[in-house]
Each structure stands twice: as structure tokens, then as C-alpha cells.
Amino acid sequence: MAHPMTRVTAAAVAATTVAGLTAATAGASTAVPTQRGTLVSATHLRTMSAEQARTWLKSDHFDASQVKYGVDTYRLVYRTIDARHRPTTASGLLVLPRNQAKTLRTVSYTHGTMSYKPDAPSVAKDVWGSGPAVTYGAAGFAAVSPDYLGLGLGPGVHPWKNVPSETTASMDMLRAARQAAARHGRTLDRRVLVTGFSQGASSALGLARALQAGNDPWFRLRAVAPISGGYDFKGAELPALLGGKVPSKIGVAYTTYLLTSWNRIHGLYSSPQVVFKKPYAGRVNKLFDGTTRGDVMLKSLPDRLDQLLTPRGMAMLRKPTGRFERALIEDRDAPTAWTPHVPIRLYKISNDEQAVTLNTTHYATWLRRRGVKAPVIDVGGRTYGGSRHLGSNLSGTAQIVRWFETLR
Incomplete structure (x- = not known):
């Protein structure tokens, strides 16, 4: 992050x-x-x-x-x-x-x-x-x-x-x-x-x-x-984001980046409209395709998660299941599920x-x-x-x- x-x-x-x-x-x-x-x-x-x-x-x-x-x-x-x-x-x-x-x-x-x-x-x-x-x-x-x-x-x-x-x-x-x-x-x-x-x-x-x-x-x-x-992300970051411990606008940006990226990798949803409300569903992929400046991206997103996400999108964050839950586990385990044998x-x-x-x-x-x-x-x-x-x-x-x- x-x-x-x-x-x-x-x-x-x-x-x-x-x-x-x-x-x-x-x-x-x-x-x-x-x-x-x-x-x-x-x-x-x-x-x-x-x-x-x-x-x-x-x-x-x-x-x-x-x-x-x-x-x-x-x-x-x-x-x-x-x-x-x-x-x-x-x-x-x-x-x-x-x-x-x-x-x-x-x-x-x-x-x-x-x-x-x-x-x-x-x-x-x-x-x-x-x-x-x-x-x-x-x-x-x-x-x-x-x-x-x-x-x-x-x-x-x-x-x-x-x-x-x-x-x-x-x-x-x-x-x-x-x-x-x-x-x-x-x-x-x-x-x-x-x-x-x-x-x-x-x-x-x-x-x-x-x-x-x-x-x-x-x-x-x-x-x-x-x-x-x-x-x-599952056990610490998402609860903090939903609980207001992460600044709201930053939480919106990270959530959008996470869902659009993981959809490409893991196939989380069939179309942006499933998890993103209008008008954001039509712009989220463009905002995170590498060609949009960070300040422009932020201005193009709402201030709060409930303005960004549909009820289904909010439910994904509150209780991860299926592909999203498996992706969260992979994201946790890939860097941490091993035993270092060197100074750390x-x-x-x-x-x-x-x-x-x-x-x-x-x-x-x-x-x-x-x-x-x-x-x-x-x-x-x-x-x-x-x-x-x-x-x-x-x-x-x-x-x-x-x-x-x-x-x-």
C-alpha cells in the first residue's frame, strides 16, 4: 500500500x-x-x-x-x-x-x-x-x-x-x-x-x-x-477500513484498486456494475489502468464506501466468501507462510x-x-x-x- x-x-x-x-x-x-x-x-x-x-x-x-x-x-x-x-x-x-x-x-x-x-x-x-x-x-x-x-x-x-x-x-x-x-x-x-x-x-x-x-x-x-x-488484509485491514480506522477517501481508493485488480486476476465479478454503483462502475477500470494520475483518480471517486459500492459489494467486504476469500488467504500466505532462517x-x-x-x-x-x-x-x-x-x-x-x- x-x-x-x-x-x-x-x-x-x-x-x-x-x-x-x-x-x-x-x-x-x-x-x-x-x-x-x-x-x-x-x-x-x-x-x-x-x-x-x-x-x-x-x-x-x-x-x-x-x-x-x-x-x-x-x-x-x-x-x-x-x-x-x-x-x-x-x-x-x-x-x-x-x-x-x-x-x-x-x-x-x-x-x-x-x-x-x-x-x-x-x-x-x-x-x-x-x-x-x-x-x-x-x-x-x-x-x-x-x-x-x-x-x-x-x-x-x-x-x-x-x-x-x-x-x-x-x-x-x-x-x-x-x-x-x-x-x-x-x-x-x-x-x-x-x-x-x-x-x-x-x-x-x-x-x-x-x-x-x-x-x-x-x-x-x-x-x-x-x-x-x-x-x-482479511484479519486486520478490512476490519479497520470498515470500522473507520482508515481515512474514508483512502479506503475508497484502496478498495477500488483491490477489487479491480483482483477481478482481473481472480474473477471476482462478471461486470463492474455488480459491485460498483453508477457512475463509478463505468470509470473504475480506467482509473486504475496505469494512465490516470493519482490526484485525478482521487477526485473521480466518492468520499465514502457506501457511495462507491452496491449492497453486494459491501457484503463482499463485510463477509468475504468464495473467490474473494481465497484470494485474501493467498495474499496473506504468499508472503508469510514460511519460516525465515535469516535475521528478520x-x-x-x-x-x-x-x-x-x-x-x-x-x-x-x-x-x-x-x-x-x-x-x-x-x-x-x-x-x-x-x-x-x-x-x-x-x-x-x-x-x-x-x-x-x-x-x-
């Missing part, structure tokens, strides 16, 4: 435009070879000195105290598979430190919710989108940040809250990053430090699970540190107004039942644009980069 739809409500996002983005990516999934993780292209985006990186990060309230080096940033396009295992392409951001190290410790950072293609890390014009990756890169790590499917230069529509596809996109981005780094005489350490925020917290856990399982012949899991995840820390903020803190409480309990001691780190009370949830990304990233530096 979290990004444009939340940042615009705090008046903290400026709309970005990537010229020709939609046209450039249209049809890009056709005739794609099946070799997952193969690098298609690597585009150098910018070079920053250490001082420039500090100034740039501070301009959007990122902690720059761990900046040691300048960085080079690259947009990678690579081969992967979509949510139905068909060949496609995706994009992501690679940040390499400007130091003399030939072998670079590897960090994977997976981002929070966004619905507009140009907000993704590899194409974002703002600091927020690529700030975490630059934070890790400037500290001396090779930072790998996938855009996910359907965002950035990825064709098609993003399958939001689909951990399996976020996992494959993240794994294949690591493979592509290894190839790109080799072109510059650099080697990525096989032991990956995995982190992510909000939606990306679950994505990080999905990647960590796959790495620990040995799903790649080179990369292995070293540690994992998710931030403010929505790990238990859970980062959260109290009174999180979006990914409510009970999500982290539940996940910590599940880990304890598996015999895993996972410290729960409260990142403090920092806000970003008035949001505690977004503030936890800033504070969590600042704390995690320090922790990762201690792990050898």
Missing part, C-alpha cells in the same frame, strides 16, 4: 509526465523470448556526486547521513513473466555506488502502492520514487528496485497486491541487475538484503521466501526487513493510518508460532505530508540501511 493516492491527499505530490510512456510500451509484451531475467536494455539516467546525492535526498526529507559515495542510476528493462506466467517485460531501477569496490553487497527494495505508471522508481521525476534506492546506493550497496509488472515501462495493467507476480518481477530484476552491473566490471554479492515498504513489504517477503528456497542458482537470502506491510526485523509505526499497525502485530505473532524471533522496531512518529504511514518509509529506510551495514 501507499504512494500517489496517499501523497496527493496530503498535497505532497506533483504530477509527473513521462513523454510517450504509454505509446512506447504498448504491445511490448508480444514476441518476448521466455528467458526470465534477461536484460533487454540498460539506460543510464544520472550521475550524482556524494554531495549532490545528499542534497537531493534531503530535498524530500530522506535521511542522507549514510551517504558515502556518489551514484550512477540506470533504468533496466528485462524479461519476466506476467501473473498468468506468460512472457512479458518489466522495468526497474539499479543504483550503483561510485566507489572502487568490484563486488557490491546487494539490496533489493520494493516500493509501496502506486497506480500511475510514471510514478515507478525507474521513471519517477520526484525524489520519493527512487529515494530509497539512492539511499542504499550512496551508502555503498548495489540497490535493485523493481517497478513491478505494468508500472514504469512495463506493458499492460499492474496486478496490484499479487505477491506471486511481484516476487517473479523482483527475482528477475535481480538477475537483470547482475548482468547490468557486470557490464561495468562489478559483481553483485549473492547474499541479498531484502526490504520493502507497504505493498513492497509483502513483495519483499515473497522475494525473501523464494531466495531462501533456492529459486535462483546465484542469489541467496541474507536478511529481510519489511516496513509497514498490509500482511493481513519488522519495522512499523504506531497508529499507522493506512497499513494499520495490527498487520505487523499479527505477522509477528505468526513468526513466534514458527519459532522465529523477529524484533518489531517502532520507527518513531515521523510524518510525511501529514501521513504517519508514509513517514515510516523515511524513518524505516534510514534505520534499515544502518542495520544492513552491520551484517557481513
Whole structure:
């Protein structure tokens, strides 16, 4: 969860435009070879000195105290598979430190919710989108940040809250990053430090699970540190949303994104009119197809769930059954139903107004039942644009980069 739809409500996002983005990516999934993780292209985006990186990060309230080096940033396009295992392409951001190290410790950072293609890390014009990756890169790590499917230069529509596809996109981005780094005489350490925020917290856990399982012949899991995840949508998030603990407009946006995305993946309803009231039924798919800016999307939706959803739609949320219930269980289990054998820390903020803190409480309990001691780190009370949830990304990233530096 979290990004444009939340940042615009705090008046903290400026709309970005990537010229020709939609046209450039249209049809890009056709005739794609099946070799997952193969690098298609690597585009150098910018070079920053250490001082420039500090100034740039501070301009959007990122902690720059761990900046040691300048960085080079690259947009990678690579081969992967979509949510139905068909060949496609995706994009992501690679940040390499400007130091003399030939072998670079590897960090994977997976981002929070966004619905507009140009907000993704590899194409974002703002600091927020690529700030975490630059934070890790400037500290001396090779930072790998996938855009996910359907965002950035990825064709098609993003399958939001689909951990399996976020996992494959993240794994294949690591493979592509290894190839790109080799072109510059650099080697990525096989032991990956995995982190992510909000939606990306679950994505990080999905990647960590796959790495620990040995799903790649080179990369292995070293540690994992998710931030403010929505790990238990059925048991924590939906009750909070229905109980008024999530700001109403944000709840409307997340609900619309969830239902439209999961309908494409899981087939929840036969037509939007089944769950969405008029006039919203006729616009919801367009609002979340990747071409609508976050501020425009919010203005196009009502303020309350009862204005958005039909009685059947409300009943789905109140008492999930059938395909929706199975999808909720998959969404919970894909990132959490495994036992980490590496150091793991859970980062959260109290009174999180979006990914409510009970999500982290539940996940910590599940880990304890598996015999895993996972410290729960409260990142403090920092806000970003008035949001505690977004503030936890800033504070969590600042704390995690320090922790990762201690792990050898």
C-alpha cells in the first residue's frame, strides 16, 4: 500500500509526465523470448556526486547521513513473466555506488502502492520514487528496485497486491541487475538484503521466501526487513477500513484498486456494475489502468464506501466468501507462510493510518508460532505530508540501511 493516492491527499505530490510512456510500451509484451531475467536494455539516467546525492535526498526529507559515495542510476528493462506466467517485460531501477569496490553487497527494495505508471522508481521525476534506492546506493550497496509488472515501462495493467507476480518481477530484476552491473566490471554479492515498504513489504517477503528456497542458482537470502506491510488484509485491514480506522477517501481508493485488480486476476465479478454503483462502475477500470494520475483518480471517486459500492459489494467486504476469500488467504500466505532462517526485523509505526499497525502485530505473532524471533522496531512518529504511514518509509529506510551495514 501507499504512494500517489496517499501523497496527493496530503498535497505532497506533483504530477509527473513521462513523454510517450504509454505509446512506447504498448504491445511490448508480444514476441518476448521466455528467458526470465534477461536484460533487454540498460539506460543510464544520472550521475550524482556524494554531495549532490545528499542534497537531493534531503530535498524530500530522506535521511542522507549514510551517504558515502556518489551514484550512477540506470533504468533496466528485462524479461519476466506476467501473473498468468506468460512472457512479458518489466522495468526497474539499479543504483550503483561510485566507489572502487568490484563486488557490491546487494539490496533489493520494493516500493509501496502506486497506480500511475510514471510514478515507478525507474521513471519517477520526484525524489520519493527512487529515494530509497539512492539511499542504499550512496551508502555503498548495489540497490535493485523493481517497478513491478505494468508500472514504469512495463506493458499492460499492474496486478496490484499479487505477491506471486511481484516476487517473479523482483527475482528477475535481480538477475537483470547482475548482468547490468557486470557490464561495468562489478559483481553483485549473492547474499541479498531484502526490504520493502507497504505493498513492497509483502513483495519483499515473497522475494525473501523464494531466495531462501533456492529459486535462483546465484542469489541467496541474507536478511529481510519489511516496513509497514498490509500482511493481513482479511484479519486486520478490512476490519479497520470498515470500522473507520482508515481515512474514508483512502479506503475508497484502496478498495477500488483491490477489487479491480483482483477481478482481473481472480474473477471476482462478471461486470463492474455488480459491485460498483453508477457512475463509478463505468470509470473504475480506467482509473486504475496505469494512465490516470493519482490526484485525478482521487477526485473521480466518492468520499465514502457506501457511495462507491452496491449492497453486494459491501457484503463482499463485510463477509468475504468464495473467490474473494481465497484470494485474501493467498495474499496473506504468499508472503508469510514460511519460516525465515535469516535475521528478520519488522519495522512499523504506531497508529499507522493506512497499513494499520495490527498487520505487523499479527505477522509477528505468526513468526513466534514458527519459532522465529523477529524484533518489531517502532520507527518513531515521523510524518510525511501529514501521513504517519508514509513517514515510516523515511524513518524505516534510514534505520534499515544502518542495520544492513552491520551484517557481513
